[in-house]
Amino acid sequence: MKNKKFYLAALVGVCGALILLSLGNWQIERDDWKQEILQRLEEAPQKKAVLLSDIPENKLEQYLYRRVRVRGMWGTGRNYYVIARTNKKRVCYHILGIVELPTKKYMLVNFGWVGHKQFSTRDRYSADFIGRLRKAPKRYWFSAGHTPDKMEFSSIDPQTIGKRLGIDLLPYYVDHIRPDTGKQPVPIPNALSLPNNHLNYAMTWYALALVWVIVFVRMLWLVRRKSD
Numbered sequence: 247m248k249n250k251k252f253y254l255a256a257l258v259g260v261c262g263a264l265i266l267l268s269l270g271n272w273q274i275e276r277d278d279w280k281q282e283i284l285q286r287l288e289e290a291p292q293k294k295a296v297l298l299s300d301i302p303e304n305k306l307e308q309y310l311y312r313r314v315r316v317r318g319m320w321g322t323g324r325n326y327y328v329i330a331r332t333n334k335k336r337v338c339y340h341i342l343g344i345v346e347l348p349t350k351k352y353m354l355v356n357f358g359w360v361g362h363k364q365f366s367t368r369d370r371y372s373a374d375f376i377g378r379l380r381k382a383p384k385r386y387w388f389s390a391g392h393t394p395d396k397m398e399f400s401s402i403d404p405q406t407i408g409k410r411l412g413i414d415l416l417p418y419y420v421d422h423i424r425p426d427t428g429k430q431p432v433p434i435p436n437a438l439s440l441p442n443n444h445l446n447y448a449m450t451w452y453a454l455a456l457v458w459v460i461v462f463v464r465m466l467w468l469v470r471r472k473s474d
Contacts, residue, residue: 252470259462263455270451277444286311287438295376298420299348306418309379311438316355316420318373321346326354326397326407338362341431342402344415345373354382354404354419358431377420378438 295313321344328340339362343355355377382402392399392406399406408415421434 252466256466259459259466262462263459266451266455266458270448270455273444273448273451277442277448280440280442280444283311283440284442287440290378291437298353298377298379303349303351303416306379306416307381310381312379313423314377314379314420316345316347316353316373316375316377318345318347319370320344320373321352321370326399327360328356328399328402340402342407342419344407344411344413345420352408352413352415354402354407354415356380356402356419356421356434358422358433360431376423378423378434380419380421382417382419 290311290313293312295315296309298314298316299318301309301314326342326344328342338359341357341360343357344352345355346352380402382404392403402419404415404417404419421438423436424433426433
């Protein structure tokens with residue numbers, strides 16, 4: 247009976263170590279993914295802007311972070327806000343608009359930061375600007391909720407906004423690139439940088455796995471010694 251408990255405890259220890267190691271490996275994979283994104287960001291400003299409507303919808307993923315020229319019509323007339331975004335250590339909103347492309351599909355446009363809501367109507371007129379192509383983040387069960395009645399969203403969520411408006415919004419968006427005139431909305435910087443701490447996270451998980459193994463082996467040794 248004692249041996250059975252001992253081996254069961256050992257199994258728990260091994261499973262715990264494997265879980266911690268797998269979390270470290272996952273962070274290594276995330277680091278590789280982030281390095282690829284950072285390389286795209288570094289190369290993107292050197293490449294000529296591509297006309298967005300010339301890119302097939304199934305090829306948009308290949309042009310992420312590239313500068314694109316957007317032509318179409320401004321539509322839907324309302325602003326949408328992504329809440330709890332920071333600019334120079336101040337909490338503010340990202341203000342979103344919608345552009346209708348020549349393909350009759352719609353895409354969100356991120357105009358940048360505003361300190362307060364600016365509800366306004368946007369007349370339908372031609373759009374022609376340079377932007378940076380981005381992919382909307384995935385939504386998970388633990389993601390913060392939206393407040394659509396107030397036009398407030400916790401993330402850029404084309405699916406939810408599109409359903410509310412009854413339009414087909416692509417799962418991408420464009421950062422509106424323009425000079426900073428000192429007026430709101432404050433534009434997204436032309437040179438985009440992203441933090442990469444995944445390697446540090448991986449080392450933390452590996453260190454925890456090592457500590458877990460040392461502590462568990464020590465505990466098992468004491469239990470075995472006591473039982474003897």
